[in-house]
Amino acid sequence: MKVVTGVVGNDVHVVANRLIEISLKERGFTVYNLGVNTYLEEFLDALLETDADLLLISSLNGEAEGWCRDLKILKSAYRFRKDVLFVIGGNLAVGEVEESVIVPKFEKFGFDLVYHQKDLNASLDEVERVLAQRGGAAA
Numbered sequence: 278m279k280v281v282t283g284v285v286g287n288d289v290h291v292v293a294n295r296l297i298e299i300s301l302k303e304r305g306f307t308v309y310n311l312g313v314n315t316y317l318e319e320f321l322d323a324l325l326e327t328d329a330d331l332l333l334i335s336s337l338n339g340e341a342e343g344w345c346r347d348l349k350i351l352k353s354a355y356r357f358r359k360d361v362l363f364v365i366g367g368n369l370a371v372g373e374v375e376e377s378v379i380v381p382k383f384e385k386f387g388f389d390l391v392y393h394q395k396d397l398n399a400s401l402d403e404v405e406r407v408l409a410q411r412g413g414a415a416a
């Protein structure tokens with residue numbers, strides 16, 4: 278399966294991005310890593326160009342809300358395949374904010390799975406389970 282990944286907005290935190298690329302490759306994904314400082318529109322362009330099954334966005338500096346709130350509008354403009362899975366994770370707010378506040382907010386923006394300060398590998402296990410339920414395997 279194909280995945281587009283990277284760090285959204287003006288966010289330079291690159292370490293998680295490198296780890297995520299390695300983890301996804303180990304799991305058998307073909308990875309298109311756009312790296313840090315990537316705008317939402319660039320992710321969506323890459324999804325179309327690669328025909329990827331999964332978009333996996335990171336945000337670490339707490340500014341995800343501002344960069345991602347237009348996802349739903351862009352999704353309707355771009356007309357993706359219905360089965361593309363949209364995932365975001367990292368530190369999705371500034372300071373201490375409850376997961377019960379953050380998760381519904383990002384789901385409303387158009388993300389299918391939202392991971393705020395969660396373990397990477399446990400989260401990727403769940404992403405793979407959801408993809409398998411949608412009819413694909415990583416290889």
Ligand code: B12
Nearest residue numbers: 288289290291292293335338339366367368371372397400
């Ligand atoms: C190193 C660092 C920097 C370096 C980055 C160098 C680089 N090029 O990477 C520098 C000094 C440049 C920096 C700058 C800033 N930083 Co900084 N930084 C850190 C620090 C110390 C470590 C980050 C790191 O590499 N961690 C190691 C990786 C492996 O862990 P991780 O990033 O947490 O990622 C894990 C998980 O989040 C998760 N994950 C990540 N993405 C995703 C995606 C999905 C889908 C899933 C499932 C999981 C997942 O998996 C990863 C692996 O376990 C953290 C504090 C900390 N101890 O975490 C602050 C921290 C991230 N920075 C912070 C801030 C505020 C900033 C600045 C805004 C500071 C400033 N005022 O200038 C700037 C932002 C600049 C910008 N435009 O982005 C805050 C963010 C606060 C928030 N979100 O509420 C933190 C948390 C520090 C703090 N406690 O305040 N930073």
